[in-house]
Every structure is written in C-alpha cells, then in structure tokens.
Amino acid sequence: MKKQITLEEILDPVGKSLFFSKYWGKKHLILRRNKFKDLYTWNDLSSHVNKYPHIKGLQILDYDDKGDRWCLDKHKALKQPFFKKSKIVDLWWKGKSIVIPFAEYSSKKLVDMCFEFERYFGHGQCNVYASPSKGSKSFPAHCDKTENFLFHQEGKVKWTIYKEFAPDKPKTIIDEFVLDAGDLLYIPQYQFHKVDTVGPRILCSIHFKNKKEQSLDKFKITSIKQNVREKWWNLNPTVTKTKKVVINRRFPMTSQTWKRPYFKHNQK
Numbered sequence: 001m002k003k004q005i006t007l008e009e010i011l012d013p014v015g016k017s018l019f020f021s022k023y024w025g026k027k028h029l030i031l032r033r034n035k036f037k038d039l040y041t042w043n044d045l046s047s048h049v050n051k052y053p054h055i056k057g058l059q060i061l062d063y064d065d066k067g068d069r070w071c072l073d074k075h076k077a078l079k080q081p082f083f084k085k086s087k088i089v090d091l092w093w094k095g096k097s098i099v100i101p102f103a104e105y106s107s108k109k110l111v112d113m114c115f116e117f118e119r120y121f122g123h124g125q126c127n128v129y130a131s132p133s134k135g136s137k138s139f140p141a142h143c144d145k146t147e148n149f150l151f152h153q154e155g156k157v158k159w160t161i162y163k164e165f166a167p168d169k170p171k172t173i174i175d176e177f178v179l180d181a182g183d184l185l186y187i188p189q190y191q192f193h194k195v196d197t198v199g200p201r202i203l204c205s206i207h208f209k210n211k212k213e214q215s216l217d218k219f220k221i222t223s224i225k226q227n228v229r230e231k232w233w234n235l236n237p238t239v240t241k242t243k244k245v246v247i248n249r250r251f252p253m254t255s256q257t258w259k260r261p262y263f264k265h266n267q268k
Contacts (some may be wrong), residue, residue, distance in 0.1 A: 012035070049088060057073050094135075141194040144187070164191075
C-alpha cells in the first residue's frame with residue numbers, strides 16, 4: 001500500500017520547517033523542479049468539458065470580449081446566456097481561458113494532496129486554469145484571501161509578483177518570471193500577483209484559508225483521524241480483491257508448445 005503523501009515531499013527541497021518560518025504569510029516561494037506535473041492533463045480537461053452541462057462548475061474568462069466571466073452555476077443569477085457544448089468549445093478555440101472550480105475530486109492524487117495540506121491549513125479546494133494559446137486572458141493584478149499553492153501542469157506561465165498586500169494597491173513589481181510544467185509557486189494570502197499566458201497551459205491552484213488563530217508559537221496540526229475531508233473511494237474490484245496467481249513455469253506457453261496441439265485438435 002502506497003504511503004500518504006507528506007507536506008515535506010510537496011515542499012521539497014525547501015521542506016515544511018523552512019517554509020513556515022521564512023515564507024508562510026510573508027513572501028512568495030518558487031520551486032523549479034520536475035515534480036507533481038501529472039495532477040491534471042489535457043485529457044482530463046477534455047473529459048470534463050465533454051460531460052458538460054452535467055458537471056458542477058465551469059467558467060469562461062472574457063467570454064464577451066468585455067472582461068466578464070461566464071459561470072455555469074451562476075449564469076441565471078447573473079443574467080448570462082446558457083451555452084451549448086459546441087459554443088463552449090468554440091470559445092475555447094477562439095482563445096478564451098477555462099476555469100474548473102472544485103476540481104480536487106478529479107483524481108486520487110489531488111484528493112490526497114488536499115488531505116495533507118488540510119492538516120496544516122483550513123479546508124480548501126483545487127481550481128484548474130486552462131488556456132489554449134498565447135495571449136489568452138487571465139485575471140488582472142489581484143490578491144486572494146487564501147494561501148495559494150500553484151502546481152504547473154502543462155505549458156509555461158509568466159508571473160508578476162507585487163510587493164503590496166491588501167488592503168494596499170498593487171504598485172511595486174518585485175519579481176517577474178516564467179514557470180514550466182513541474183514547477184510550484186506559493187503566494188501568500190492577500191499578496192498581489194498577475195498571470196500572463198505565453199502559450200497553451202494548465203495550472204492547478206490548490207488553496208486554503210489559515211486555521212483560526214494559527215501561529216508559529218501555537219501551531220495546530222490536524223491528525224489524519226481528525227481530518228474531515230471525504231476520502232477517495234476505490235471501486236475497482238480487481239484491486240481490492242486480488243488473488244495470487246501461480247504460474248507453472250515447467251511448461252511455458254510458447255509457439256512450439258501450443259500451436260501444434262491446438263491445430264491438431266481442431267483439424268479432427
């Protein structure tokens with residue numbers, strides 16, 4: 001049985017001790033590496049869109065060329081049109097970015113990662129951001145209310161990080177860089193940042209609020225038993241009820257051992 005993934009592995013090579021003492025809530029962290037880049041693929045995106053509209057959520061950025069965001073679950077309240085699947089696909093190929101909220105139950109890997117993060121942070125979720133081409137619109141400079149861990153899955157992404165945290169306004173750029181598949185970026189809550197697409201890309205944003213009154217002096221870690229996240233259920237009967245198969249190697253099945261008897265029998 002494969003062991004549960006740990007925060008130490010997720011933050012490798014920095015590790016959790018250095019992360020919490022130096023970066024947590026203070027400044028962004030870049031981990032350039034070839035790791036955790038199979039959490040969400042182009043096939044996963046295609047599968048999700050092909051299930052439309054029988055899905056929980058899907059958003060399209062700048063769907064009207066006016067900067068507005070279309071939301072499947074809120075289009076009626078926002079007085080937005082309902083799109084056929086073909087229209088969703090057409091907007092994608094016209095360069096519109098897609099956001100898939102609450103994507104953590106797309107795979108066991110994402111569930112396990114959220115489960116481990118939530119031992120140190122509050123309850124969170126995974127949003128997937130996908131763009132088809134260079135120049136596809138993303139969000140302008142903004143900040144989030146959550147601690148954000150951004151796992152790059154496909155393509156490259158250009159990032160701009162600002163010195164300012166909310167409630168200040170983004171003014172001073174302190175870092176600009178491009179990240180590739182397998183890289184991880186941490187952005188503290190309320191720090192301003194901006195994304196520019198430089199080509200087709202998929203990004204998993206796994207983000208969490210901090211636990212109430214969490215501090216380095218009195219740091220609370222939830223045990224595995226205390227974690228309230230619903231686990232990933234495996235329904236594969238061949239995995240859960242596997243029987244040991246004994247193979248007789250004295251008479252291996254080769255061309256010479258089975259062809260002649262088989263054809264001889266069937267020619268009668």
